[in-house]
Amino acid sequence: MIRIKINNIFIEVPDGTMLLKAAEQLGIEIPTLCYLKDFIPSSSCMVCVVEDKYSGKFLPACSALAQTGMIIETDNDEVKKLRKNAVELLLSEHVGDCEAPCKRACPAHTNIPAINRFLAKGDFKNAAKILHKTKHGCAECAAPCEKVCRRKNIDAAVSIMQLQEFIFSQKDFKEIPSSSKSQRIAKLKFNSSYGKMRDNEKPEFLKEPENANARTEPKEIQSGFTADEAVAEAKRCLHCDCRKADICKLRLLAEKFEACQRIFELTERNDVSKIIYPENVIYEPQKCIKCGICIQITEKTEEIAFTFIGRGFKVKIGVPFTDKISKALRKTAKECVDSCPTGALAFYKS
Ligand code: SF4
Ligand code: SF4
Ligand code: SF4
Ligand code: FES
The missing domain is CATH 3.30.70.20 (Alpha-Beta Plaits)
Incomplete structure (x- = not known):
């Protein structure tokens, strides 16, 4: 058996035990990112770093083995700083938007790309469940969502307001009890931000939308989109959001x-x-x-x-x-x- 100290508590573990596992046995949680139980650790992120005060070394807890005499600290200031640095280093070469620009700009924080995915499939009921009315409804909003819509870089913004008005006008929306409309989950403050679309990236963004045509205009301006027009317009969305935004x-x-x-x-x-x-x-x-x-x-x-x-x-x-x-x-x-x-x-x- 190997005897070590973690956060001032002694523990004995079998030879070959990882520090992460030893800490777990004491109920001490160490954050991990690149590690997954039952897989060979790649130790590539260093988010699980801990300090061994005995050797003066910083070690990845997911792969470093417990060795006699170790005095491990899992959450001192230096360790916390190194973990933050490790995440910042990964983020520095990370390209993507956690939330789509339209959702970020919407005063109601409406999940517009998710709505567009349902609309594109003709599933108006589920699209309606996601929609939150702004205080006054979209009709009186200045549509900041369309101003930042990424499709503008290719031709014209997705007609987000008209799509939302289409849903508001559907009996599906009116009949949904407020209790079954999606609840707004607490906003995460961190948002990876992608920046400006480059010309060579346009074909990549166009791999997702099923409609490469210009903005759909309603035949009857007064009555707004028909169902077919709404589906066609929703299919122009580039889906700029990240599909794992809530669990990444x-x-x-x-x-x-x-x-x-x-x-x-x-x-x-x-x-x-x-x-x-x-x-x-x-x-x-x-x-x-x-x-x-x-x-x-x-x-x-x-x-x-x-x-x-x-x-x-x-x-x-x-x-x-x-x-x-x-x-x-x-x-x-x-x-x-x-x-x-x-x-x-x-x-x-x-
Ligand atoms: S695609 Fe995902 S699982 Fe595969 S190496 Fe990249 S981060 Fe890891
Ligand atoms: S949710 Fe995660 S993978 Fe997606 S853009 Fe944000 S940080 Fe990147
Ligand atoms: S293309 Fe779609 S997801 Fe991207 S900003 Fe426009 S409406 Fe939102
Ligand atoms: S979790 Fe990535 S190095 Fe340990």
Whole structure:
């Protein structure tokens, strides 16, 4: 057995025990990001860092083994600072919006891209459940959502106001009891922000919308969109939001540590790239923290497993170039999406 001290408490653990596990046995929680139970730790994020006062070293608790004599501190000021730095470093090369610009600008904080996804499928009832009326309704709002709509970079803003007015006018909306309308969840303050769309990124953004045409105008201006027009217009949405915004571990840790995305300014940011898999999965390399969990999952069961491709800043997951990328997620799509700690792998059609 190995005897160590963690936060001033002695514990004995079997040889080969990770510090994370030893701390867990004492009820001490250490944050993790790239680590997942039962997987080989990549120790790539350093969010789980702890200090060994005996050796004077800072160690990743997810992979460092307990060794006799260690005096571990899991939450002193230096450790907290290093964890915050670790998250800020990851964020510095992270490209993506946690929440779409339209949602951020809406005074009611309405989840506009989620509504558009339901509208695009003709599911007006579920679209109506998400909609929150602003104090006066959209008709009297200055539509800040449309001013910041990212589709403007390609042709014209999505007609968000008209779409919302279409829902307000539906009997689906009027008949939904307020209790079953979606409750606004507490806003997370941290929002990764993507910035300006580059010309070479436009085709990437256009991989998601089903309608590449110009803005839909209602035939009868007075009566607003018909159902077909609303569906067509909703299909123009670029879905700028992140599908894992409420559960992404990177975002939750950034919030917890009050991290700032722009502390470590890079001279060049990664381009946005979207890889769409037939299994309704979207992979966005610029949100990947290179934990390798999806690689380990696909290695277990898939005919072709993921691997890291490229070097340094531009490394991403993929399959060897002779193999078809669509073979990699046939059986493991759900496990990969659920296990990916960020929005890098997500289901994109909700
Ligand atoms: S991956 Fe996480 S941090 Fe990045 S945009 Fe999505 S929710 Fe935000
Ligand atoms: S394209 Fe869609 S998600 Fe993006 S800002 Fe416009 S309405 Fe919102
Ligand atoms: S896609 Fe997700 S699971 Fe795979 S390496 Fe990147 S962050 Fe990890
Ligand atoms: S969780 Fe330990 S290094 Fe990432």
